[in-house]
Amino acid sequence: MYSKEELFLAISTVIDPEVGFNLVEMGLIYDASCDEEGNAYVKMTLSTKACPMHQLIQQWVKEAVLKMANIKNVEIELVWEPEWNITMANENVKKALSRG
Amino acid sequence: MFPVSQDFAPPFKLISPFFILGSLFYLLSVLYLFFFSIENISMLDAKVVSFVHLFLLGFIMMTIFGAMAQLVPVVLEVGHFGVELFYAIWPLLSIGTILMVTGFLNYPMILPFGGVVVLIAIMIFVMEIFLTIKKVKKFNLVMSSVLISNMFLFFGIIFGLVMALGYAGMINIDINSLLKSHVFLVIVGYIVITIMGLSMVLLPMFGLSHGFSTKPLKIAITIVSLAVLSTVLSSFLDSKLFAYISYMLTALGLFIYFYFINTIYKTRARKEIDIYAKSLIFAYFSLIASLILAIIYLTLDYEPLLLSSGWLMFFGFFAFAITGHIYKIIPFLVWFERFSPLVGKQKVPMLADMLPKKSSSVQFIFGAIGVVVVAVALLLQDDTFIKAGASFLLIGALAFVRNVFYMINYR
Numbered sequence: 001m002y003s004k005e006e007l008f009l010a011i012s013t014v015i016d017p018e019v020g021f022n023l024v025e026m027g028l029i030y031d032a033s034c035d036e037e038g039n040a041y042v043k044m045t046l047s048t049k050a051c052p053m054h055q056l057i058q059q060w061v062k063e064a065v066l067k068m069a070n071i072k073n074v075e076i077e078l079v080w081e082p083e084w085n086i087t088m089a090n091e092n093v094k095k096a097l098s099r100g
Numbered sequence: 101m102f103p104v105s106q107d108f109a110p111p112f113k114l115i116s117p118f119f120i121l122g123s124l125f126y127l128l129s130v131l132y133l134f135f136f137s138i139e140n141i142s143m144l145d146a147k148v149v150s151f152v153h154l155f156l157l158g159f160i161m162m163t164i165f166g167a168m169a170q171l172v173p174v175v176l177e178v179g180h181f182g183v184e185l186f187y188a189i190w191p192l193l194s195i196g197t198i199l200m201v202t203g204f205l206n207y208p209m210i211l212p213f214g215g216v217v218v219l220i221a222i223m224i225f226v227m228e229i230f231l232t233i234k235k236v237k238k239f240n241l242v243m244s245s246v247l248i249s250n251m252f253l254f255f256g257i258i259f260g261l262v263m264a265l266g267y268a269g270m271i272n273i274d275i276n277s278l279l280k281s282h283v284f285l286v287i288v289g290y291i292v293i294t295i296m297g298l299s300m301v302l303l304p305m306f307g308l309s310h311g312f313s314t315k316p317l318k319i320a321i322t323i324v325s326l327a328v329l330s331t332v333l334s335s336f337l338d339s340k341l342f343a344y345i346s347y348m349l350t351a352l353g354l355f356i357y358f359y360f361i362n363t364i365y366k367t368r369a370r371k372e373i374d375i376y377a378k379s380l381i382f383a384y385f386s387l388i389a390s391l392i393l394a395i396i397y398l399t400l401d402y403e404p405l406l407l408s409s410g411w412l413m414f415f416g417f418f419a420f421a422i423t424g425h426i427y428k429i430i431p432f433l434v435w436f437e438r439f440s441p442l443v444g445k446q447k448v449p450m451l452a453d454m455l456p457k458k459s460s461s462v463q464f465i466f467g468a469i470g471v472v473v474v475a476v477a478l479l480l481q482d483d484t485f486i487k488a489g490a491s492f493l494l495i496g497a498l499a500f501v502r503n504v505f506y507m508i509n510y511r
Contacts, residue, residue, distance in 0.1 A: 013444075017435060019308070019370070020450045048305045052174045052432065056440055063444055085310040086369035097308065097370045 002068060007032035007040065010068050014060040018053075019097075023061065027088030030079065032065075038072035040065045045084045054078070110169050110183045112437045116508055117190045118166020119430060123504040125158025125197070126419070130497040133474070133490035138483045141407060150204035155414060157197040157218060160291060163422050165189055165225055167429055168294075172232055175242045175301050181231035185224050192221035200264070208268045215264030222257045226250050241314055245297025245321050252289025252328055256282055277335050280343065284331035287413075288324060288350055295421055296321055296357055303361065306376060306428060307368030316360040323353035347398060351391050358388055374452070375460040379424025382468050386416025389475070408478040415493075416471045423463065423500060427455055430507040438511065449510075456506045459499050467496030 011032065012024040023029055023044070031043040042061055046054055058076050065074045086094060132151050140147055169186045173179055199214025229250045236243055259282040266273040300317055303309065327349035334342030361384055373381075393409035431454040439448040470493030477485030 015450075017439075017448070017451050018306075018432075020452070047308055048301075049177075050174050050301045050305055052170070053436070056436075056443075060443055083310070086308060089369075094369070097372070099371065 001036055001038060001070065002034045002040070004032050006068075007034060007042070007065060010064050011042065011061055013064050014057065016047075016053075016057070019047075021089075021093050021096075023057070025090045025093050027090065027093075028084060029061075034071065038070045040068075040071050040074045041077070042074065043077045043079060045079055045082075047084050049080060110180070110186070112433045112508075114183065114186050115166045115169050115433060118162050118169070118186075119426060119504055120508070121190060121194055122159050122163035122166065122422075123426075123501045125154060125162060127494075127497040127501050129155040129159060130470075130490065130493045133493065134487060136486060138477075138481050138486065141478070142403065143406065143410075146204050150201045152414075153204065154197065154201045156287070156291075157193065157200065160414075160418050160422065161222075162190065162193055162197075163426065164291070164294060165193070167422075167425065168225075168229070170429060170433060171298060171302075172229060172246070175246065175298065176232060176236050178232060178235040181228055181235070183228075185228045189221050189225055192217050192224070196221055203264075203268075211264045211268045212261070212270060215261045219257055219261050222253065226254050226257075241318055241321070242297050242300055245293055245300075248321070248325055249290045249293035249297065252285045252293065252325075255332075256285030256289060259285060277338065281332045281335040284328050284346065284350075288331075289328040291418060292354070293321060293324060295418075296324070299361065299364075302425065302428075303364045303380070304368075306370070307364065308370045309364045309368040312360075312363045312367045314360075316356050316363070320353045320357040320360060323349050323356065327353060344398075347394070351395055354387060354391055358384060375427050375455065375457075375464060376424045378464055379420045379427070382464070382471075383417050383420035383424065386412045386420065386471065390417060404479050404481055408475045411478055412471070412475050415474070419471075420467070423467070426504065427460060427507075430504065431455060431510070434507060434510055454507055454510045456503050459503050459506065463496045463499035463503055465496075466492045466499065470494075470496055 008024050008029060011029055012022045014023045015021065016023065016026060019026070026047070028046060029042065029044045032041065034040040042065065044058075044061065046057065051057070058078060061076060062074045065071055086097065089097075129151065132154060136147065136151075142148065165186070169180070169183060196214050196217030196219075199210050200218060201214075203209070203211030203214050229246065233243065233247055233250075239247075259278050262271070262273060263275050263278050263282055265271045266275045266278075296317065300314060304312070327346040330342050330346035330349060333339065334346060390409045390412035393405050393412065397403075397405035397409060428451075431451045435449070435451055435454065442448050470489045470491070473489030473492060474486055475489075477483075477489055
C-alpha cells in the first residue's frame with residue numbers, strides 16, 4: 001500500500017523537542033512497512049534507553065502514520081539493537097550537532 | 101489522540117514547589133554570606149553549621165528530591181511506588197530546615213524539633229525510593245547507585261538526629277565522634293553518589309555520547325562507598341588510620357569519576373556549549389579544585405584550605421551541577437505538561453526555546469565569578485573579598501530565581 005520511503009516521509013514530521021531534529025534524519029527509524037489491509041509496522045529506537053519521552057515519541061510516530069489514508073493499525077517495535085549512535089544520523093544532523 | 105502516560109513525568113504541580121523553594125533557599129544562602137566575618141568562619145562555628153544546613157537541606161536536598169520525583173522512574177525504568185508522597189516532602193523539609201537553621205543560630209532547644217521534621221521528610225523520601233526500587237527486577241549500575249546512596253542517607257540522617265538531640269542537651273553523646281560520619285554519609289554517601297550515578301544517565305542523554313566504558317564509574321562508586329564506610333568505622337573505633345584511608349579513597353574515587361566524565365565529554369556528538377554544558381564544566385573543575393585543596397589541607401593542616409575546599413565542593417560542584425540540570429528538567433516538565441498535547445495540532449516550542457538565554461548567562465557568569473572570589477577570599481582570610489564574592493553571587497542567585505519562575509511560567 002505504502003512504500004518504506006512514504007512511511008518514512010510521514011514519520012519525518014515527528015520532531016525530538018530536545019535536539020530539534022526529526023526522527024528520520026536522526027536515524028532513529030530502522031524500518032517501516034505496510035500490508036494491503038492497512039496494517040503498518042515501524043521498527044525504531046531511541047537515542048537513549050532512559051529517554052523520559054519514550055512513550056510520547058512512540059505515540060507521535062503512531063499518530064503520524066495513522067494520519068495516512070487507509071492506515072488502520074500501526075505496530076511499533078522499539079528495539080535497542082543495533083544501539084543508536086551519531087553515525088546513523090544524516091549528514092545535516094551530524095554537521096549541526098558538531099558545530100557547537 | 102492517545103492518552104499521555106504520566107509514568108515518566110509526574111504532574112508538574114507536584115514537582116514545581118521543590119524547584120521554587122530550592123531556588124529561594126539558594127538565594128537565602130547567598131544573602132547569609134553577607135553576615136559572615138572572617139573571624140567567625142571555622143568548620144564548627146554555629147553560624148557556619150547553620151549556613152551549611154540552610155544550603156544543603158534547603159537548596160541541594162530540596163532540588164535533588166524534586167528532580168528525583170521525575171528522574172527515579174527514568175533511571176529505574178519502573179513507575180513510582182507512591183509519587184503523591186512527594187506532596188508531603190517539600191512542606192516538611194522547608195519547615196524542618198528553617199527550624200534547624202534557627203536552632204543552630206540562637207535557639208538550640210528547637211533544633212531537635214527541626215531535626216525530627218527533617219527526619220520525617222527524608223524518611224518519607226527514602227522509603228518511597230526503597231519501595232520503588234523493590235519493583236526493579238534486574239539491577240544495573242545506576243539502580244545500584246540509587247540504592248546505595250539512599251541507604252547512606254537513611255543512616256546519615258539518623259546520625260544527624262542523634263547529634264541534634266545531643267546539641268540541645270537532651271542526651272549525652274560525643275557529638276564530634278558522630279560528626280564525621282554524619283557529614284560523610286549525607287554529603288559523600290548521598291549527594292556525591294547520587295550525582296555520580298545519575299550522571300551516567302543524564303550526561304550521555306543530553307550530550308548524545310556513546311561508546312564509552314562505564315567501568316571507571318563502577319570503580320569510582322565502589323571506592324567512594326568504601327570511603328564512607330571507612331569514615332563510619334573511624335568514628336566508632338576512634339581510628340585516625342581509618343579516617344585517613346577514607347579521605348584518600350574519597351579523593352581517589354572522585355578523580356576516577358572525573359576521568360569517567362571526561363570520557364563522556366569526549367565521546368559526545370552534541371558539541372554545543374550551552375548553559376547546561378557550561379554549568380557542568382564549571383561544576384567539574386570546581387570538584388577538582390576542591391579535591392586538590394583538600395589534599396593540600398591534609399598535608400599542611402591549615403583550616404582555610406579546608407574551608408575553601410568545602411566551599412568549592414558545595415557552591416561550585418553541587419550548586420552548578422544542580423543549576424545546570426534545572427535548565428534541562430524544568431523546561432522538559434513544563435513542555436510535557438503544556439505543549440506535548442498540542443504536538444501535531446499547532447507549532448510547539450523546542451525545549452531550548454524555553455530557556456531565558458541572557459538571564460541564564462548572567463546567572464552563570466556572576467555565579468561562577470562569585471564562587472571563585474569567595475574561594476580565594478577564604479584562602480586569604482579577607483573579609484572584603486568575601487563580601488565582593490557574595491555580591492557577584494547575589495546577582496547570580498537573583499537571576500537564577502528569576503530563571504526558575506520564567507521557565508515555570510513559560511506559555
